[in-house]
Amino acid sequence: MYELLSTIFDISDIVKIKKANATGIIIGDKFNGSRLSKPFNNEEIANAVKVAFENNLKVYIKMNKMYDDEELESALDYLKFLKNLNVSNIFYNDPSVFVLAKSLGIEDRLVYDPDTIVTNSYDANYHLKKGIYGVILSKEITKEEMIMISNKVSGNTGVIVHGYLNMSYSKRKLIKNYFEYLNKEYDANNKRSLYLIEQTRIGKMPIIEDEQGTMIFTDYVQESFDEIVELYNNNVKIFIVDGIFLDIEKVIDALIGYSSLLNNISYDKNDYYNKYKDLPLSTGYMEKATNLVK
Numbered sequence: 001m002y003e004l005l006s007t008i009f010d011i012s013d014i015v016k017i018k019k020a021n022a023t024g025i026i027i028g029d030k031f032n033g034s035r036l037s038k039p040f041n042n043e044e045i046a047n048a049v050k051v052a053f054e055n056n057l058k059v060y061i062k063m064n065k066m067y068d069d070e071e072l073e074s075a076l077d078y079l080k081f082l083k084n085l086n087v088s089n090i091f092y093n094d095p096s097v098f099v100l101a102k103s104l105g106i107e108d109r110l111v112y113d114p115d116t117i118v119t120n121s122y123d124a125n126y127h128l129k130k131g132i133y134g135v136i137l138s139k140e141i142t143k144e145e146m147i148m149i150s151n152k153v154s155g156n157t158g159v160i161v162h163g164y165l166n167m168s169y170s171k172r173k174l175i176k177n178y179f180e181y182l183n184k185e186y187d188a189n190n191k192r193s194l195y196l197i198e199q200t201r202i203g204k205m206p207i208i209e210d211e212q213g214t215m216i217f218t219d220y221v222q223e224s225f226d227e228i229v230e231l232y233n234n235n236v237k238i239f240i241v242d243g244i245f246l247d248i249e250k251v252i253d254a255l256i257g258y259s260s261l262l263n264n265i266s267y268d269k270n271d272y273y274n275k276y277k278d279l280p281l282s283t284g285y286m287e288k289a290t291n292l293v294k
Contacts (some may be wrong), residue, residue, distance in 0.1 A: 006241040007037040021259035024058030033062035039242040058088035064066025121152035128155035150235040161224035164217040171213040221280035225269035
């Protein structure tokens with residue numbers, strides 16, 4: 001059975017995405033989670049877990065921070081908090097999270113999601129053999145490569161099917177440093193309206209700078225309406241709709257489309273394209289190799 005997961009902007013969105021046939025939510029806090037649609041505090045996370053479980057939805061927590069040594073105790077405390085909430089699964093990319101989770105006996109809830117790192121079946125199987133729940137494949141490989149990997153993997157694999165894709169991350173405050181170089185003052189902290197334009201392209205790439213560093217995203221919104229069924233038929237089980245820089249209506253309409261296709265219900269992706277003409281929608285790397293896009 002597939003899992004169709006979605007980020008949320010508010011706890012009230014949980015019921016909405018349930019009606020759109022999502023099977024789980026993705027949430028996190030601002031210290032342990034990065035690149036969130038919206039960060040939630042511990043009280044809000046506990047409430048979200050309660051509401052999600054009442055609606056028969058799984059709860060995935062983003063714990064995709066790269067931890068410094070002095071932060072590991074806080075990471076362990078957070079894992080204990082998540083264990084007490086009995087959250088379904090936890091996204092991670094820092095190996096320390098696996099070690100800490102294993103010490104608590106919850107490594108089987110982990111999903112390895114290192115953004116662009118998992119590009120072959122050997123990597124995927126290496127992590128799955130540790131006893132974790134799943135692995136998210138690189139967003140920079142083609143559909144055919146995803147299928148090749150998933151058919152050689154013993155365990156759950158997943159992909160991001162919809163949303164802006166994070167393509168670059170640095171712990172450095174790049175925007176702050178840029179304006180310091182210009183001898184100008186500018187508070188860029190966690191602003192969601194900034195973007196970059198390369199000299200060779202006209203697309204606008206969203207950029208965020210917050211407590212965890214600087215993140216640059218694609219100048220397009222990934223969509224995978226034509227690809228999702230073939231991926232599912234080839235052992236990809238986890239599908240992610242990431243709403244960062246979008247809104248709940250765009251997320252819900254995407255979920256309706258993907259859930260329809262996964263359940264063999266007719267869906268015309270042109271309905272989404274026509275409704276959201278302002279979105280730079282693209283199949284991205286799904287249908288074209290990375291070296292042909294960049």
